[in-house]
Amino acid sequence: MFLLYEYDIFWAFLIISSVIPILAFLISGVLAPISEGPEKLSSYESGIEPMGDAWVQFRIRYYMFALVFVVFDVETVFLYPWAMSFDVLGVSVFIEAFIFVLIPIVGSVYAWRKGALEWS
Secondary structure (H helix, E strand, C coil): CHHHHHHHHHHHHHHHHHHHHHHHHHHHHHCCCCCCCCHHHHHCEEEEEECHHHHHHHCCHHHHHHHHHHHHHHHHHHHHHHHHHHHHHHHHHHHHHHHHHHHHHHHHHHHHHHCCCCCC
């Protein structure tokens, strides 16, 4: 039988974790000083007067490097539990993990050969 009272801690945690950020935004909106002047609306560049337009288009290469980093970072996070229980899992899981690692490696080699990872 499904008993709803077994999940009281879960619901309490869900409600508290939802209310705290909402209260933080409301309190900061009420207590924050409101002063919008020309100095506040200007862009800030390390104390130096801004030169040119603030909207600069970045090259796609920055995003490519960031995506490659995120892919390998997430892959490392997923491989950690597998590595901790490697002795219990067996050969089939080793083959699956090998394929899991091989797919991003093949993708990065493909991107490297196409010149997508060239910085210049």
